[in-house]
Amino acid sequence: MAIQSRADAAHAPADRLRAHESPCDDCAIRETSVCEVLEPDQLARLRTITTVVRLDPHATLFQEGEPAEHLSNVVEGAVKLYKLLPDGRRQITGFLFPGDFLGVALNKTYAYSAEAVTKLRLCRFPRQRMEKLLHELPNLEHRLLEMAGNELVAAQDQMLLLGRKTARERLASFLLMVSKRAVARGQPASPLPLPMSRADIADYLGLTIETVSRTFTQLRKDGVIALPEQTRVEIVKREALEDLAEGG
Amino acid sequence: MAIQSRADAAHAPADRLRAHESPCDDCAIRETSVCEVLEPDQLARLRTITTVVRLDPHATLFQEGEPAEHLSNVVEGAVKLYKLLPDGRRQITGFLFPGDFLGVALNKTYAYSAEAVTKLRLCRFPRQRMEKLLHELPNLEHRLLEMAGNELVAAQDQMLLLGRKTARERLASFLLMVSKRAVARGQPASPLPLPMSRADIADYLGLTIETVSRTFTQLRKDGVIALPEQTRVEIVKREALEDLAEGG
DNA sequence: CGGTTCATTGATTCGCGTCAATGCAGGTGG
DNA sequence: CCACCTGCATTGACGCGAATCAATGAACCG
Numbered sequence: 378m379a380i381q382s383r384a385d386a387a388h389a390p391a392d393r394l395r396a397h398e399s400p401c402d403d404c405a406i407r408e409t410s411v412c413e414v415l416e417p418d419q420l421a422r423l424r425t426i427t428t429v430v431r432l433d434p435h436a437t438l439f440q441e442g443e444p445a446e447h448l449s450n451v452v453e454g455a456v457k458l459y460k461l462l463p464d465g466r467r468q469i470t471g472f473l474f475p476g477d478f479l480g481v482a483l484n485k486t487y488a489y490s491a492e493a494v495t496k497l498r499l500c501r502f503p504r505q506r507m508e509k510l511l512h513e514l515p516n517l518e519h520r521l522l523e524m525a526g527n528e529l530v531a532a533q534d535q536m537l538l539l540g541r542k543t544a545r546e547r548l549a550s551f552l553l554m555v556s557k558r559a560v561a562r563g564q565p566a567s568p569l570p571l572p573m574s575r576a577d578i579a580d581y582l583g584l585t586i587e588t589v590s591r592t593f594t595q596l597r598k599d600g601v602i603a604l605p606e607q608t609r610v611e612i613v614k615r616e617a618l619e620d621l622a623e624g625g
Numbered sequence: 626m627a628i629q630s631r632a633d634a635a636h637a638p639a640d641r642l643r644a645h646e647s648p649c650d651d652c653a654i655r656e657t658s659v660c661e662v663l664e665p666d667q668l669a670r671l672r673t674i675t676t677v678v679r680l681d682p683h684a685t686l687f688q689e690g691e692p693a694e695h696l697s698n699v700v701e702g703a704v705k706l707y708k709l710l711p712d713g714r715r716q717i718t719g720f721l722f723p724g725d726f727l728g729v730a731l732n733k734t735y736a737y738s739a740e741a742v743t744k745l746r747l748c749r750f751p752r753q754r755m756e757k758l759l760h761e762l763p764n765l766e767h768r769l770l771e772m773a774g775n776e777l778v779a780a781q782d783q784m785l786l787l788g789r790k791t792a793r794e795r796l797a798s799f800l801l802m803v804s805k806r807a808v809a810r811g812q813p814a815s816p817l818p819l820p821m822s823r824a825d826i827a828d829y830l831g832l833t834i835e836t837v838s839r840t841f842t843q844l845r846k847d848g849v850i851a852l853p854e855q856t857r858v859e860i861v862k863r864e865a866l867e868d869l870a871e872g873g
Numbered sequence: 874c875g876g877t878t879c880a881t882t883g884a885t886t887c888g889c890g891t892c893a894a895t896g897c898a899g900g901t902g903g
Numbered sequence: 904c905c906a907c908c909t910g911c912a913t914t915g916a917c918g919c920g921a922a923t924c925a926a927t928g929a930a931c932c933g
Contacts, residue, residue, distance in 0.1 A: 468784055481777070518767065519759075583789060587881080763905065
């Protein structure tokens, strides 16, 4: 698992300008991200510490254990977060999509590694300056606490999935999660683009590639989903999928 | 799984007085809980919305989906948090010990059920009044965000455990977690009281009672731990246990 | 068009779950 | 004080769901 390119590479300096030039007004994720709670003047202050960063697929944003220098807001693309065991076993703890915030926990070191799944555009904030800003903008801090709460709820759902659900139930839950988040971003619930590989899905669900593949095939044969392409799923019987996801 | 007694039962009214009478000065968990960041006058304000609650083992604090009326601080005893699937499969998402805070997420409804593992003493706060207080005491809100961050890190560790670790590795991780938290509370790292049942441990680790029991026996035969009683574990070879927990 | 990467499918294995029996401690009543 | 019950925990025999090992297929790309 080689580090392919770093967030602080070539693009960043050029893009910092861009953050100042183009106001956030025409930002697609404006109303779903952290920024939503900010008044225009507060937003302007946030923008002064913002760097827009672009990354290619497979680029490493940071690795577990490194000092946490930046927080980020995903503007475009998808990110995966994961933890590794020394022998290489991997658990993906989450996927981030546009509007998601990277680093709500505000820890001094990263608790997980992060890698670009697709081409990526981020708004990046230096952690120290962001924390200073938090002290001055209580509504921003409040918003962060709210987002942390949402993440905790999602984490608990994922524990239930990993500890107690079957392979079928896991995949059903996963597809519904991706679908719901697509809707939250104003995209159709189906057909659903799946930017991540089968290996990523497997490592997110605590399964193997083979089991994920077999389970996709099963669900397709059962008429619950369709797979027009490998990276696209159509949810045919949403209710059946929901029953499955809840163990019904 | 019957509801045996509720938090708002007999004890509460009598104990509310107690919260006013006895100051927090001689509280054993004062310096490890939320309260640690509060100035004396702030603490006094928190105390005005505090009710001390005592509960017996197996008492239900609240159930998943109920409106979240209270937040609590565990003063004495242990709590388990869990989620259920419709068919009864259960995943325990966490154990709380003295000093731990119940409800950092600040959600409108409880995302999990909570039940007393042992005799329990809690400081309980009405959520609405607590949120109002948060707006007035930014340091309290900041502390809550910090605690939410810690919970998120723990949740991610647990996902790695549930998704990728073997039964031996899970039990090793569990024992070390309990041990570390005992130390954090100023108690010895070993021998370790295990107030929860084998069923609770199983549901926390995504295993069955039988597998937990067999794995305990294994670790005992390997000389890594000793089990002087069912509810007490001695960590004999801590390093071996740590290697195991990390997949070594 | 060969090479590379990823997904699918099949055959087999294996760790943990399930089912069942036994052990063991604490509580209760005769 | 002991017989009995009851609720865990332990141990054993067996089965199953997902992992592993292996082969094939399909898309992409220089």
